[in-house]
Amino acid sequence: MAGNTFGSAFRITTWGESHGPAVGAVIDGAIPGIEITAEEIQKELDRRKPGQSNVSTPRNESDTVEILSGVFEGKTTGTPISLLIRNSNQHSSDYDSLRDTPRPGHADFAYAEKYGIRDHRGGGRSSGRETVGRVAAGAVAKKILSEFGIKVVCHTTRIGGVSADPDVLSKLSFEEIKNNIEKNSVRCADLTTAAQMEAAVAAAKERGDSVGGIVEGLICGVPAGLGEPVFDKLDADLAKAIMSIGAVKGFEIGVGFAAAGAFGSVLNDAFEIQNGEIRTATNNAGGILGGISTGEIIRFRAAIKPTPSISKVQKTVNTAEMKEAEISIQGRHDPVIAPRFVPVGEAMAAIVILDHLMRNEALHLLKTNQTVNQNK
Template identity: 55%
Template sequence: MAGSIYGRLFQISTWGESHGKGIGVVIDGCPAGLPLTEEDIQIYLDRRKPGQSRYTTSRQEGDTAEILSGVFEGRTTGCPISILIRNQDQRSHDYSNIMDSYRPGHADYTFDMKYGFRDYRGGGRSSGRETIGRVAAGAVAAKMLSELGIHIQAYTKAIGPIIVPETDYDFEELYKNPLYMPNADLALEAEAYLKECISAQDSSGGVIECTINGIPAGIGDPVFDKLDASLAKSILSIGAVKGFEIGDGFQAGAARGSGNNDCFRSENGCIQKASNHSGGTLGGMSDGTPIVFRAAVKPTPSISQPQNSVDKNGRDISLVIKGRHDPVIVPRAVVVVESMAALTVADLLMSNMTARMDSLVRFYK
């Protein structure tokens, strides 16, 4: 299967299936000397771990990270870093009724059309559980970025119709509610909405917003490898994400140039922007201001309502999906978005080192 490798210099390769023996990632290109422990990775894995609230699947997984290579005496060696997370609570029999059927909203049909075969146990490689490898690698990338003063924060912007306005953000509330929403009152409203969805045997979508602070100007390239284009590809590679926008995003389509342009000004000899409609990029490169983007996450496709579908022989059927599923994907996807952003920025930072001759001279002389 192609397409399991991401990045060029800071490169990752994820592997494993939802109901296989384990899931993992190999990271190639991480510089030597980075302080790294399994606890650094576990902090990130715990944020996407199932079974932590009524708004996540009841599947009980420890999701414990094991570093198998690339770290010695608490520091990276420059060799490939291999990380394993073992699966411990599979219920493959929950999926026996759909082995010959195509679930609406899932990759069952397209997987069959491409490969002529699929692992029907929880979606196999197409399961959201695949993102564990991304999160483990993202934890390493984030640790590297923090050494450079770059910090990434993702959070729940919206659950269904409940949206947190930017003027009402309170980031002290972010980890005090199970939805990772930066507003206590709106988090309670969102929880009430989700209870309605659960009662109706339905699910909800939402929006994740992410901010990258501390990234210097000039990261990214002006044509195919734009910073915003690279972020879009990485975020849209997350299975549940159906939309991406940066800065004002689609609102820019209704704006005028006089209102959408970010004017420059000088403060104490430093170039600043008076606003940030562009979301921290200009011409595909970072402009030194915070990068702000959003990802639209679809409702969980596995719902308990009867749904019309077909089997692999084309016969009409009524399908009821069994198993343990999240009524909303958004809270557990927050750290996945954060991780993919970290991987993208880490790779582009390393690529940027070859952009200027004076950078090479400083490094080698």
């Protein structure tokens, strides 16, 4: 299976299955000399782990991280960092009835068609548990980015038919958003709307159903000039990173699809001088022009589909008997994915920004060396 590695200068490879012995990640390209501890990585993993509220799966995993390599005396060495998180609370028998019945909306059928074999226990590699490795690697990326004053936060703006108030969100600072989302189970920065979202999730769960949502990402402190101009555009890599997360069905940068109904005279971000710096009066572009960062806040949104594993009766087929069947999925599943997507989205955004930052620094180093050589 190819496609398990992401990044160029800063690369991560995730591995493991939902009901295997462990999951984890290998990081290659981490800057040496950065202070990092298992506790810092654990803090991010704790935000993602299951069983934290009534809007997440009751699967009870400690998600305790083990640093196997790449860190010595509390600092990165520049060599590959290997991170391991053991699985300890699998209920594989819950999936015995799914061996020959692919779940609607899940990757079961597609995996079987591609490989001719699939791990029916929780979806194996296609399970949301794969994101544990992403979050662990993202914790390292976020720590390195903090050295450059770059911060990332994601927050839920919609669950089902309930949306956060745009006026409320517009008045919140980055830090207020970051603090507010940890005060409610749906990770919504609009605390009043959060209660309504929680009620919407509870109602869907009561019906044996699930519900989708929208999560917004904000990246602050990114300098102008990150991103490659053609195939490796910064927004293109962000789109790939976020769309690679299971359950994401849509992606927007800046105003996104609203641009289709706008006039250029309104949508274009006018340039102006602010405190001696060139800035834009608005940020409809979401902090990226021509695939390269402008120095403004990078803003993106992801549409998260409802959890496909629901107890409500659905139609499927029995692949062994080649006949139509019905399925009611039991076991432990999230009634909504959006809140637990938040730390995963942050991790992938951080990995993209760090990767491009390191590629940009390499370019600047090359330019500096060329200048030095020319002056000799």
